[in-house]
Amino acid sequence: NAGVTQTPKFRILKIGQSMTLQCTQDMNHNYMYWYRQDPGMGLKLIYYSVGAGITDKGEVPNGYNVSRSTTEDFPLRLELAAPSQTSVYFCASSYSRHEQYFGPGTRLTVT
Amino acid sequence: QKEVEQDPGPLSVPEGAIVSLNCTYSNSAFQYFMWYRQYSRKGPELLMYTYSSGNKEDGRFTAQVDKSSKYISLFIRDSQPSDSATYLCAMSESGNTPLVFGKGTRLSVIA
Numbered sequence: 194n195a196g197v198t199q200t201p202k203f204r205i206l207k208i209g210q211s212m213t214l215q216c217t218q219d220m221n222h223n224y225m226y227w228y229r230q231d232p233g234m235g236l237k238l239i240y241y242s243v244g245a246g247i248t249d250k251g252e253v254p255n256g257y258n259v260s261r262s263t264t265e266d267f268p269l270r271l272e273l274a275a276p277s278q279t280s281v282y283f284c285a286s287s288y289s290r291h292e293q294y295f296g297p298g299t300r301l302t303v304t
Numbered sequence: 305q306k307e308v309e310q311d312p313g314p315l316s317v318p319e320g321a322i323v324s325l326n327c328t329y330s331n332s333a334f335q336y337f338m339w340y341r342q343y344s345r346k347g348p349e350l351l352m353y354t355y356s357s358g359n360k361e362d363g364r365f366t367a368q369v370d371k372s373s374k375y376i377s378l379f380i381r382d383s384q385p386s387d388s389a390t391y392l393c394a395m396s397e398s399g400n401t402p403l404v405f406g407k408g409t410r411l412s413v414i415a
Contacts, residue, residue, distance in 0.1 A: 226402075236394075
């Protein structure tokens with residue numbers, strides 16, 4: 194099993210550009226999550242999904258969108274990138290809410 | 305008052321020392337308590353998971369939960385340089401509510 198994979202690993206965006214962060218899991222987990230991690234600030238939940246076709250907002254959803262058309266994939270879309278979205282983004286999946294498996298992260302810089 | 309408080313460190317100890325990492329919380333409804341370990345430039349990985357109060361031991365690691373004091377701890381015995389990482393506590397009210405993470409404590413074990 195590859196677990197949770199994320200692409201790209203690194204990306205630099207200009208202000209106002211858009212991009213999609215990809216996340217795929219091969220563990221047949223129903224729950225999937227997107228977090229952002231800023232230095233010294235812990236993990237903040239952006240969006241989560243409890244199954245294909247079902248998504249919900251987390252703590253910091255503004256400026257982001259998600260979709261969940263399959264069990265395996267949970268892409269995160271950034272529209273009109275802003276410097277405040279410079280962060281490390283982690284995707285995670287789980288069978289239950291608590292034992293979450295995290296991907297390696299995407300480091301995004303918006304300049 | 306933040307929901308979950310965790311001293312960011314850094315904490316530096318000699319190899320073989322006993323390490324104590326702690327979190328306090330304000331939400332008395334939290335019932336599920338977790339510790340995640342995050343190596344530099346990697347995603348977090350689940351280390352320990354405890355439901356309600358009490359102790360749980362796994363090898364050199366012991367997790368303690370004191371719900372009356374709203375205080376959780378992770379003890380690492382015979383610490384090793386490979387334990388050098390950031391340790392994040394996380395907690396939730398139920399199996400259907402999102403995790404709330406602490407900011408993480410950075411630990412260095414010096415050989």
